[in-house]
Amino acid sequence: MNQDMQGKVIVITGATSGIGQVAAESLAGTGARIIQVARDRQRGDVAIQRLHSCAPYARHTIYYADLSRLSEMKRVASEIAAAEPRIDVLINNAGALFGSRQVTEDGLERTFALNHLSYFVVTHGLLDRLKASAPSRVVNTASDAHESAKLDFDDLQSENAYRGGFGKSLRYGGPGFKVYGRSKLCNILFTRELARRVQGTGVTANCLHPGFVATRFGDRSGGFMSFGLAVGKRFALSPQKGAETLIYLASSPEVAGVSGEYFYKCRPITPSREAQDDAAAQRLWVESAKIAGIAS
Numbered sequence: 001m002n003q004d005m006q007g008k009v010i011v012i013t014g015a016t017s018g019i020g021q022v023a024a025e026s027l028a029g030t031g032a033r034i035i036q037v038a039r040d041r042q043r044g045d046v047a048i049q050r051l052h053s054c055a056p057y058a059r060h061t062i063y064y065a066d067l068s069r070l071s072e073m074k075r076v077a078s079e080i081a082a083a084e085p086r087i088d089v090l091i092n093n094a095g096a097l098f099g100s101r102q103v104t105e106d107g108l109e110r111t112f113a114l115n116h117l118s119y120f121v122v123t124h125g126l127l128d129r130l131k132a133s134a135p136s137r138v139v140n141t142a143s144d145a146h147e148s149a150k151l152d153f154d155d156l157q158s159e160n161a162y163r164g165g166f167g168k169s170l171r172y173g174g175p176g177f178k179v180y181g182r183s184k185l186c187n188i189l190f191t192r193e194l195a196r197r198v199q200g201t202g203v204t205a206n207c208l209h210p211g212f213v214a215t216r217f218g219d220r221s222g223g224f225m226s227f228g229l230a231v232g233k234r235f236a237l238s239p240q241k242g243a244e245t246l247i248y249l250a251s252s253p254e255v256a257g258v259s260g261e262y263f264y265k266c267r268p269i270t271p272s273r274e275a276q277d278d279a280a281a282q283r284l285w286v287e288s289a290k291i292a293g294i295a296s
């Protein structure tokens with residue numbers, strides 16, 4: 001599993017915890033230099049110290065940004081692009097599940113902003129660097145939670161999804177889980193469209209389902225949802241096991257030429273029908289660019 005990543009530069013979001021933390025430390029152990037994006041200084045300090053203890057001679061770096069805020073996504077990407085001439089791998093992994101609808105200062109539903117738009121905006125900001133460093137890779141953490149999801153382009157901010165309480169969506173874990181599933185569908189559609197757009201540049205884009213993993217995921221979602229997840233996590237994978245596909249996609253020579261795929265257990269698998277809709281993938285790209293205020 002562990003490839004030699006000596007000298008490679010990896011940017012990763014959501015590595016202060018869970019599968020991102022395991023992946024960052026494991027990749028640092030194989031010689032990569034890690035550039036983390038974190039939101040919390042205390043947790044970030046601990047994470048960077050752990051990285052230095054895995055690989056004391058690499059210049060691991062940390063940047064701080066709340067990736068649910070548009071201005072922060074843009075700022076951190078442009079700071080990294082300005083400081084780093086070379087980026088071999090970008091791992092978009094930060095994500096969360098929110099039990100009730102929250103709106104960011106940009107007027108965006110928070111799950112959409114953090115789980116999808118941050119992947120889109122950070123990748124956009126680092127794409128020139130990735131192209132200049134080709135062969136290079138983008139790896140997006142998605143989820144099998146996309147399987148029951150449908151995208152509603154008239155309600156990308158999920159105003160209707162939370163209306164009317166739990167209703168039918170209880171079957172899927174409630175409205176928060178439904179909205180989470182949509183954001184993970186967005187991750188797969190974004191990966192497909194990115195792969196199409198970067199074809200021939202030497203940049204690949206793939207995404208993955210890590211499995212159900214016992215991380216901090218869902219701990220702060222609230223109420224019934226956090227309780228249910230806490231119970232389920234007793235039977236979940238360890239973060240070490242859950243990080244395997246992430247590490248594989250970031251480093252294995254076996255997938256050097258593979259792009260646009262969705263992986264589970266280090267193998268490409270077929271996502272839901274909605275997640276294979278290339279017209280929806282293109283439309284999501286255009287809509288996301290409009291929302292983010294960047295050229296599509």
Ligand SMILES: NC(=O)c1ccc[n+]([C@@H]2O[C@H](COP(=O)([O-])OP(=O)(O)OC[C@H]3O[C@@H](n4cnc5c(N)ncnc54)[C@H](OP(=O)(O)O)[C@@H]3O)[C@@H](O)[C@H]2O)c1
Nearest residue numbers: 014015016017018019039067094095143212213215216217
């Ligand atoms: N656990 C599972 O069963 C499972 C299954 C399928 C997919 N996933 C996906 O796996 C990814 C990683 O999740 P995990 O399970 O490792 O959960 P986790 O332990 O909760 O880690 C989530 C990471 O995202 C960061 N993050 C959250 N909100 C952020 C924000 N506003 N700005 C910047 N960073 C933020 C967290 O930072 P803090 O340390 O500051 O909180 C943490 O580093 C997510 O995309 C999730 O959707 C997880």
